[in-house]
Amino acid sequence: MTEQTRERTAGQGTPVATDSVAAALADVEGDGLAGYNYAYLDEHTKREVRRATLKAVAVPGHQVPYASRPMPLARGWGTGGIQASLSLLGPTDTFKVIDQGADESVNAANIRRLAADTADVATTTDTTEADIIQSRHRIPEEVLTDEQRLVLQVPITDPLRTVDPSDAANRRRHAHGNYGKMWVHLYESVVEYGEIDIAARYPTMVAGRYLMDPSPIPRWDVPKLDDSKHLTILAAGREARIYAVPPHTSVEPLAFEDRMFTVERFPGQACHACGSTDTYLVAVSEDSESGGTDDAEGAFETRHVCNDASFCAKRRENPDLPKDHHLDPSGVDWGPATPEADETGGDWV
Amino acid sequence: MGYVAVTAGEEIIERAEQLFEKRRVSGDSESLGVDQLDDHLGRLTDRVMSESGLYAPRLAALAAKQAQGDTVEATFLLRAYRSTLERFDETPIVKPGEMLARRRVSPAFKDVPGGQILGATKDYTQRLLDFDLVDGDATNPTGEWDLDDKGDPEQLTTVTELLREEGLLYEPDEPDFGEPIDTTRESVTHPPDRDAVLQALARGETGAVTALGYSALRGYGQVHPTLAEVRVGRLPVRIEHPYTGEAVTVTHTDVTESEAVVPVYEKREDPQFAFGYGLTFGRNERKVIGMTVLDASIQLDSEEEPAENAEFVLDTVDGMDSFGFIEHLKLPHYVTFQSILDRIRSIRDSQDVPDDGSRGNRRTDADDTSGSVAGVNSDD
Structure with missing residues (x-):
């Protein structure tokens, strides 16, 4: 789309007239996204998604089937998340989209553009300003409130898929609360490696009843789901399932008394941009600044940087900003402690 | 950082799309009409219609053209379009x-x-390249047929x-x-x-x-x-x-x-x-x-x-499902990869594998490993 047509169509998700075939065709043949319903999906579909979401909220951690329409995004690229978001968004909402922690990732930008073009919503990169946050594989560092909803994109809906590929068999296991096979899987991991070798997609028990795949968020983010203030909706497009963690629901990672759940560690590392030691860091390899041209050693330099890009930007302004800076009262539990809440300066390893 | 554009995400998407579109028009040949696609490459449009579940030869030809001949991508375009259309009736069963x-x-x-x-059908012919087709098509080979007694x-x-x-x-x-x-x-x-x-x-x-x-x-x-x-x-x-x-x-x-x-x-x-x-x-x-x-x-x-x-x-x-998920592996995975790195480093530490990868002790006593693993209880 050229810049001009985009300007013309931005926010023009208009209903298609249904009083006559000619009128409908005239509307559909408009340019760009005009001619599509408000928020792209037709109202029947949005109602179906909302019903599935309500059911998911009523039965925390249970996977609710829904139709999952073909979207103008490829399956596996956030089609479940965008269907859940578009079903919830209204014109007064503010929408934030992040992909692996970054607002500016090209796929996040594409999803944000679809919502902005068809649902006429404001968009933001500031976590605290968003009403709905759609995220791929991260929960933001800043504490979410009871006025916010988090939509997580889900590639694989069932934690039991690891131990049995059959959906029919796993549905039976969920119905019976029979998670023996997963416990054995964890035990075998301990026998093989001395600890539980699960990186992301850590199996978690929701409200003491259903085992849930929390989507490939890092283990770092899993404790944030426990007794949270916000509603989390997990939506899979390709696998056509929606599930949810309602506010103030217990979310407990499976682990053993003598092999506890552990989050990722970054020993001795701090974000090289903002200096944070209490955020999820990712390694980046960059050309060495010393730039020794003939020096093969040190041609690359590995540094660590905050994964949550928008919070990192705030910390660069104010290095002491706690993760619950926008809340009253402060000191809300949210993942590993902030320096303010913990005299050890986040050195919790 | 590669494809996390710092400020210009949308512009970069647009330019990437423009580069893709350029492929179709950058050659010297004439633009390919949608009707030509349906006439000459009927199997292609048939396949797109079949995999889309939408019978619409012209739209299928358009999708195939837009997708530059990629049938799964064309199917994707047609299905995404189909899903926005009203389903207003069911047909009686046809035998x-x-x-x-x-x-x-x-x-x-x-x-x-x-x-x-x-x-x-060409089932029983020899599959030999017909070089005459390079310079355009021959005349209708059935033109001389006597079809007077064809019947219905x-x-x-x-x-x-x-x-x-x-x-x-x-x-x-x-x-x-x-x-x-x-x-x-x-x-x-x-x-x-x-x-x-x-x-x-x-x-x-x-x-x-x-x-x-x-x-x-x-x-x-x-x-x-x-x-x-x-x-x-x-x-x-x-x-x-x-x-x-x-x-x-x-x-x-x-x-x-x-x-x-x-x-x-x-x-x-x-x-x-x-x-x-x-x-x-x-x-x-x-x-x-x-x-x-x-x-x-x-x-x-x-x-x-x-x-x-x-x-x-x-x-x-299903082509749309498998295509999407196979290709999603191109998306950034650095959060999950960092998490995987954490696991493998932790396990290597606990097994005393030296940095150069040569194997030290096969495995230390399990009790030793628990000391080096941080326990963060979710109840904390």
Whole structure:
């Protein structure tokens, strides 16, 4: 789309007239996204998604089937998340989209553009300003409130898929609360490696009843789901399932008394941009600044940087900003402690 | 940092798309008309329609052009468009016997009522490159034919009908004329009903249907069917007239159909053939025969072989699903990869693997490892 047509169509998700075939065709043949319903999906579909979401909220951690329409995004690229978001968004909402922690990732930008073009919503990169946050594989560092909803994109809906590929068999296991096979899987991991070798997609028990795949968020983010203030909706497009963690629901990672759940560690590392030691860091390899041209050693330099890009930007302004800076009262539990809440300066390893 | 553009995400997306579009217009040749695609590359548009589940030759040609010939991408475009359209009616059931067949071969019997109709096919020609096509097409090779006694196309008795009359064919279940499932509006749960299986197969990706069907023949399955017949022709599309209630033919669709019998006896005391069925939009005999094998295999309902397991087949046969998820691996994965690195480093630490990768102790005592692993209890 050229810049001009985009300007013309931005926010023009208009209903298609249904009083006559000619009128409908005239509307559909408009340019760009005009001619599509408000928020792209037709109202029947949005109602179906909302019903599935309500059911998911009523039965925390249970996977609710829904139709999952073909979207103008490829399956596996956030089609479940965008269907859940578009079903919830209204014109007064503010929408934030992040992909692996970054607002500016090209796929996040594409999803944000679809919502902005068809649902006429404001968009933001500031976590605290968003009403709905759609995220791929991260929960933001800043504490979410009871006025916010988090939509997580889900590639694989069932934690039991690891131990049995059959959906029919796993549905039976969920119905019976029979998670023996997963416990054995964890035990075998301990026998093989001395600890539980699960990186992301850590199996978690929701409200003491259903085992849930929390989507490939890092283990770092899993404790944030426990007794949270916000509603989390997990939506899979390709696998056509929606599930949810309602506010103030217990979310407990499976682990053993003598092999506890552990989050990722970054020993001795701090974000090289903002200096944070209490955020999820990712390694980046960059050309060495010393730039020794003939020096093969040190041609690359590995540094660590905050994964949550928008919070990192705030910390660069104010290095002491706690993760619950926008809340009253402060000191809300949210993942590993902030320096303010913990005299050890986040050195919790 | 590569494809996380710091400020210009949307502009970069736009430019990448423009570069992609440029490919189509950067050559010296004339622009390819949508009608040309439908005329010259009918198999391509047929395939797109079949995998989309939408019979619309012109739109399929447009999608194929826009996708630069990538059938799965074209299918994706057409399905995304289809899902925004209102579904306003269901057609009365059309019986395959009503088909006006342009081609019909029955490998099961030498002669069948209505005869064998070879129709248009290159099945029995030598596959040699025709260099004359480089400089344009020859004149119509059928121009000299004497077609005075051509007669009208016939409706043909289906071959399986003959077997049914003799009681040789197992009837899977009573015909159910209730509201059929629509897998585009209801997600499939397992075990699926047969109408859901057939819909999923009919929309399946041609390569996937062919490969899975082949797997059963290749030895990963018991089904080696005898095709009762393969037919290519037109079926009427009817709707009930809103006032009179009578069925009115509104258009026709080109379809390919295949029926097979399988010598897997359903009942010991009354031996009958099992039965497989395939139908798809447009002309695609390979896919429809593959579908027939898979339908027959799935009815065996076994977990022993991939093709006989409905879950396995239905989970892997859809092009839009597999394409999307395979290609999503291109998306950033650095959060999850960091998490995986944390695990492997922790395990290597606990096993005293030196940094150069040479193996130290195979494994330290399990008690030692617990000391080096931070315990963060979620209850904290």
